[in-house]
Amino acid sequence: xxxxxxxxxxxxxxxxxxxxxxxxxxLVANDHVSLAIRAGExxxxxxxxxxxKSTLVKMMCGLLQPDSGELLYDGAPxxxxxxxxxxxxxxxxxxxxxxxxxxxxxxxNVALGLAGHEPLATLAxxxxxxxxxxxxxxxxxxxxxxxxxxERQRVEIVRCLLGDPRVLILDEPTSVLTPDESxxxxxxxxxxxxxxxxxLFISHKLDEVRRLCHRxxxxxxxxxxxxxDPKTETASSLARLMVGAEVPRTPRTVTHQLGEPRLLxxxxxVAGDGSRxxxxxxxxxxxxxxxxxxxxxxxxxGQTTLFEALSGEKPVADQEAIIxxxxxxxxxxPTERRALxxxxxxxxxxxxxxxxxMRLSDNVLLTxxxxxxxxxxxxxxxxALLARFQEIVRRFDVRFGGKDPKxxxxxxxxLQKFVIGRxxxxxxxxxVVDQPTWGVDAAAAAFIRTxxxxxxxxxxxxLVISQDLDELLEFTDRIAVMxxxxxxxxxxxxxxxxxxxxxxxxxxxxxxxxTGGAHASGEGAHAA
Amino acid sequence: xxxxAILGAVLASIVAAATTLLLASLGELVAERAGxxxxxxxxxxxxxxxxxxxxxxxxxxxLLGTLAAILAGMAISLVFAGLAIWLATNQVAxxxxxxxxxxxxxxxxxxxxxxxxxxxxxxxxVPGLTDLPVIGQMLFGQDAFVYASLALLAAVTYGLARTRxxxxxxxxxxxxxxxxxxxxxxxxxxxxxxxxGGACAGLAGAHLSxxxxxxxxxxxxxxxxWIALALVVFSAWKPLWLLAGAYLFGAVxxxxxxxxxxxxxIPSQLLSALPYLATIAALVAISALKRGQGAxxxxxxxxxxxx
Numbered sequence: 001x002x003x004x005x006x007x008x009x010x011x012x013x014x015x016x017x018x019x020x021x022x023x024x025x026x027l028v029a030n031d032h033v034s035l036a037i038r039a040g041e042x043x044x045x046x047x048x049x050x051x052x053k054s055t056l057v058k059m060m061c062g063l064l065q066p067d068s069g070e071l072l073y074d075g076a077p078x079x080x081x082x083x084x085x086x087x088x089x090x091x092x093x094x095x096x097x098x099x100x101x102x103x104x105x106x107x108x109n110v111a112l113g114l115a116g117h118e119p120l121a122t123l124a125x126x127x128x129x130x131x132x133x134x135x136x137x138x139x140x141x142x143x144x145x146x147x148x149x150x151e152r153q154r155v156e157i158v159r160c161l162l163g164d165p166r167v168l169i170l171d172e173p174t175s176v177l178t179p180d181e182s183x184x185x186x187x188x189x190x191x192x193x194x195x196x197x198x199x200l201f202i203s204h205k206l207d208e209v210r211r212l213c214h215r216x217x218x219x220x221x222x223x224x225x226x227x228x229d230p231k232t233e234t235a236s237s238l239a240r241l242m243v244g245a246e247v248p249r250t251p252r253t254v255t256h257q258l259g260e261p262r263l264l265x266x267x268x269x270v271a272g273d274g275s276r277x278x279x280x281x282x283x284x285x286x287x288x289x290x291x292x293x294x295x296x297x298x299x300x301x302g303q304t305t306l307f308e309a310l311s312g313e314k315p316v317a318d319q320e321a322i323i324x325x326x327x328x329x330x331x332x333x334p335t336e337r338r339a340l341x342x343x344x345x346x347x348x349x350x351x352x353x354x355x356x357x358m359r360l361s362d363n364v365l366l367t368x369x370x371x372x373x374x375x376x377x378x379x380x381x382x383x384a385l386l387a388r389f390q391e392i393v394r395r396f397d398v399r400f401g402g403k404d405p406k407x408x409x410x411x412x413x414x415l416q417k418f419v420i421g422r423x424x425x426x427x428x429x430x431x432v433v434d435q436p437t438w439g440v441d442a443a444a445a446a447f448i449r450t451x452x453x454x455x456x457x458x459x460x461x462x463l464v465i466s467q468d469l470d471e472l473l474e475f476t477d478r479i480a481v482m483x484x485x486x487x488x489x490x491x492x493x494x495x496x497x498x499x500x501x502x503x504x505x506x507x508x509x510x511x512x513x514x515t516g517g518a519h520a521s522g523e524g525a526h527a528a
Numbered sequence: 529x530x531x532x533a534i535l536g537a538v539l540a541s542i543v544a545a546a547t548t549l550l551l552a553s554l555g556e557l558v559a560e561r562a563g564x565x566x567x568x569x570x571x572x573x574x575x576x577x578x579x580x581x582x583x584x585x586x587x588x589x590x591l592l593g594t595l596a597a598i599l600a601g602m603a604i605s606l607v608f609a610g611l612a613i614w615l616a617t618n619q620v621a622x623x624x625x626x627x628x629x630x631x632x633x634x635x636x637x638x639x640x641x642x643x644x645x646x647x648x649x650x651x652x653x654v655p656g657l658t659d660l661p662v663i664g665q666m667l668f669g670q671d672a673f674v675y676a677s678l679a680l681l682a683a684v685t686y687g688l689a690r691t692r693x694x695x696x697x698x699x700x701x702x703x704x705x706x707x708x709x710x711x712x713x714x715x716x717x718x719x720x721x722x723x724x725g726g727a728c729a730g731l732a733g734a735h736l737s738x739x740x741x742x743x744x745x746x747x748x749x750x751x752x753x754w755i756a757l758a759l760v761v762f763s764a765w766k767p768l769w770l771l772a773g774a775y776l777f778g779a780v781x782x783x784x785x786x787x788x789x790x791x792x793x794i795p796s797q798l799l800s801a802l803p804y805l806a807t808i809a810a811l812v813a814i815s816a817l818k819r820g821q822g823a824x825x826x827x828x829x830x831x832x833x834x835x
Contacts, residue, residue: 063709084711099706101699103825112699113710117692 012075014039014198015060015091015167020069022055029055031222032069037167037198042189044209044216044230045202046242048441050411052222053202054096057169060200061093062086088115092160093169098152102145106155109144113159123162130161134188149299150181157188168192169200174208175439178298179469179502186212204242204442205470206235220244243443259289262430262461263310263342264323270305270316272485278302279485280309287461289429292452293490294476295465296501302485303465304347307434310463311344312337325429335370343367343423347434347465349412353419356408360400360418361389363407367422388425396421397447413444420448424455431455434465449475469501481505532661538782539666543674544740546778548573548732550677552756553763553770554684555728560760561688562721563701563826567623568608570753571630572726576601576733578634581641581744590649594734601730602723604630609722613715616830627753634746641744648742649673673735680728685767697721701824704831714831729753755807762807762814764822769814773807780806 013036022030030052037043047053058064060071062080070077073089080086083093100109107120110127118126124140131138136154144152153173160168170189174182189199189212203209209216210230218225218241225241265285272279280302287293297303308314310322312334319330324340334344344367346352354363364385369375374384392398396417400410407415416437423431436452437445453475456462465482466472472479478490481504488504552569559566579600584593604626611622649671651658657668688694697717700707704714732752737744755777763769781803788799 082711083709087711095709099703099709101702101706103702104695104699108695108699111692111695112707112712 012039013037013072014074016072016075017056017060018070018072020056020059020066020071022059022064022067028222030059030066033219033222033224034069035060035217035224035227037200039166039198040193040196041214042193042199042201042212044213045200045219046204046206046209046216046238047219048204048242048443049413049439050221050441051219051242053219054171055222056219057093057171057200057202060086061091061169084115087113087163087165090164090166091169092163092165092167094153094156094160094171094173096172096175098156100144100152100155103143105141105143106138106147107140109155110140110159110162114162126162127158130158134161134191135184136188150177153177153185161192165197167198167200169202171202172204173201174203174205175468178467178505179498180506181298182208206230206238209238210235218242239442243441245443258291259459260326261286261288261323262325263287263432263463265310266321266323268306268309268316268318268321270309270314272305278305280305281485283487285463285480285487285490287430287463289459289461290456291478292456292462292464292476294472294479295463295482295487296469296472296479297465297467297482297505299467301482303434303482305485306482306487307344307346307432307465310432311346338367338370338426341426341428342430342432343426343428345419345423345431345433345436347438349415349419350408354407354415357406359404359406360393360398360410361385361404363418364389364392364422368426371426392418392421392425395425396451413440416440416448417444420451424451428455428460430461430463432463432465435468436464436466437468437471438466445471469498469505473498536662536665538786539663540669542775542778542782543666543670544778545781546774547674547677548735548740548752549756549759549777550681550771550774551673551732551735552729552753553759553774554677554680554767555725555732556756557760557763557765557767557770558684558688558697558728559718559721559725560827561701561765561824562697562718563704563824563829563831564609564612564718564722565619565623565828566605566608566612566626566722566725567620567757568604568626568630569725569729569756570749570751571627571634572601572604572729573630573733573736573753573756574634574749575604575630575637576730577737577748578638578641578733578744580730580734581646581737582637584646584738585641585644590646590738593738594731597730597734597738598727599730601726601728601733603726604633605722605726605729606719608726609719612830613718613722616832619828619830638744638746642746644744646738646742649739671739673731673739676731677735681767681771688767698824701826704826704829708831708833714833718831729756732756751804755804758808762810762812764814765824766822773810773814776810777803777807 016036018034019032020030021028021032033052033056035045035056045053055064059066062082062085071080072078107124107127111118111120111123127138127140136158138151138154138158144155147155173185177185189201193199201209201213210233213230215227216230217227220242230238263285265283268280268283270280278301283306295303309316312332315333316322316330319328321330323329324337324342327340329337329340350356355366365374365380368388374381374388398414398418398421400414410418420436431452433452436448440448452462452464464472464476473493476493478492479496479501480490481488481501483504552573556566556569576597580593580597583596584590607629608622608626611617612619651669651671654668658664688698696712700712700714700717708714733749736748741748759770759773763773784799784802788796
């Protein structure tokens with residue numbers, strides 16, 4: 001672990017924000033926010049989505065200019081007119097949405113972030129060097145489009161490090177990583193702070209922050225709330241600071257009255273299509289009424305293909321491979337599957353679950369047009385549509401400005417509540433959700449999990465695909481792991497562990513712990 | 529049947545016919561690799577042809593005419609750049625408007641010159657080599673535009689693949705948001721790329737009115753700007769495929785003239801359409817083979833920087 005930052009002999013602040021304020025129209029995104037990062041420390045920036053973390057970071061690296069307040073660098077006031085300047089002065093940022101170019105190679109991507117005109121060959125050598133020094137694994141001549149999310153993040157980090165930054169800002173770095181990848185990132189961070197660099201670590205995963213960070217600044221609603229020592233706080237005290245109220249844990253109603261199988265997947269095979277979708281090999285799964293099954297795994301191991309096969313976006317040749325509520329549905333399209341009372345919530349909210357430039361009420365139609373209640377004989381019944389829209393908004397506490405805004409105007413959490421509510425109110429017998437709480441704030445995430453839990457209790461079968469292992473462990477009944485297009489047999493949550501799942505996620509041979517668990521648990525894992 | 533002299537002349541005219549397209553499409557390729565879809569090629573080209581002809585006619589200098597054509601093409605391209613890049617308007621609409629504007633401006637400039645003629649750009653001969661049978665005239669008896677187009681092709685190919693400015697340009701076309709986040713001046717780079725496209729289109733126009741058909745007619749580009757645009761798309765944004773497409777178009781358009789001369793009883797309109805059909809067929813085949821590759825990811829998407 002890192003050496004502790006000296007608590008009393010305070011080193012001078014390296015980069016300091018003093019009273020930064022930023023307004024976007026009527027919204028005050030940052031209201032007199034202050035934050036000081038010292039050399040050699042890992043400083044956490046904590047806050048819910050919409051708390052103003054991103055705005056603050058963008059001002060600290062010159063991507064946005066503050067309306068008032070100032071930045072101090074080495075104690076002297078400084079203005080970063082653009083990110084190139086801040087980078088040249090030694091402030092590197094790895095954003096949550098990577099600034100990478102899929103069509104270019106790793107070296108080319110790195111070269112674009114550096115100022116000089118260095119030949120690519122010598123740059124590649126420097127990359128190798130940096131990779132070894134900080135335990136990052138990256139191959140210089142691969143195309144970024146072929147890399148996993150974790151590898152892309154390492155490319156971003158390498159790009160920053162080659163600029164020899166004194167301050168490294170990591171924006172939600174672990175939200176896309178496996179537990180193993182996170183661990184190796186933490187080791188890298190410790191190496192960096194050990195060299196006297198400062199790291200600003202933005203996160204809402206409290207356990208990580210408590211383990212890794214020396215100090216934490218908490219934002220809420222665009223305002224500075226507190227600066228605390230995360231090691232002396234508990235996860236729940238930090239959560240209270242972030243949310244401003246107690247965060248309810250999802251109640252695990254242990255009503256194991258499992259009913260009929262609602263979803264049966266039998267030997268599902270899907271060929272990969274090269275660049276994008278990965279292949280699926282021999283997937284078997286059974287989900288019965290009243291249970292929640294989770295699928296863990298690192299992005300890009302076939303989850304997207306599985307979701308598309310289940311939702312009917314990519315129908316499969318074998319009609320019997322997917323059986324929804326006793327009807328063979330392999331070759332059916334999404335609308336026909338919805339007619340079997342199945343509901344699907346894809347990962348990407350804007351552009352897949354919702355049309356960004358359509359009003360919310362019209363977005364209701366996207367999944368309800370075949371239900372007969374709202375569209376009859378091809379004619380949209382506007383009043384029925386609006387009634388459904390208002391019901392979703394009311395019951396799922398969807399908040400937005402105006403009466404009926406375009407979908408893209410909503411925050412991530414509110415839009416997610418909307419798309420989940422849209423499916424739940426169709427009274428489905430099966431819900432398949434991909435990344436239910438990705439990028440959603442803690443309160444909304446808890447609400448979404450509770451909602452899915454309640455649906456299960458009412459006799460719905462729920463399948464949750466998520467990269468957030470903590471979430472799956474918190475509210476699902478059984479967990480399966482997806483790795484390289486294969487799915488392990490689901491194991492009851494009580495009989496597995498983070499470590500076993502983490503191993504399987506990394507593609508450890510399936511003869512390991514979790515398969516043993518599946519045999520021990522026996523019932524329910526396989527239909528046949 | 530064909531003797532060597534005729535064959536040599538045919539090959540040479542194929543190269544000449546292809547050069548206009550190669551010049552115009554190279555410029556558009558650079559603009560599109562930077563993420564801007566400029567449908568104003570036809571307009572920029574015809575303004576280049578008109579201004580080039582008027583200047584050369586007035587001054588008697590083909591060189592001044594060519595330079596004027598390049599500047600005129602760039603000037604028209606700035607109209608597009610101002611709208612589509614700096615005001616973030618829809619690129620398709622802005623490009624179409626640029627073409628319509630260009631056709632009008634060119635008609636106005638060219639009006640006094642209808643019916644006049646110029647001595648076209650001379651062929652640059654290499655003693656000895658030009659007189660080689662069959663290929664001599666094609667390789668060593670062309671005007672300066674032909675050699676300029678090939679030099680430009682080499683420069684663009686190398687520049688895009690091997691230089692830093694080429695890398696930055698491709699990056700801007702791939703993801704303007706990421707390029708902006710890294711501190712690259714997206715709009716300035718795109719403006720320069722569009723201006724390069726305008727310069728190339730102006731040069732293509734000059735080739736048309738000062739070398740290929742050295743007179744002025746108000747519709748003398750005859751849709752070549754649109755063919756150049758199609759070449760860029762079907763070549764999957766690769767300069768070398770552009771060369772193949774342009775020369776194929778040139779070959780078929782010359783050969784169909786000779787076929788018409790034989791009087792085979794095929795309607796001449798059908799034969800005149802042949803170069804377009806052949807180019808499209810060949811390039812559709814190419815792009816089908818390389819499906820989904822090459823298109824810059826941000827092509828045609830207006831960029832609005834963060835507040």
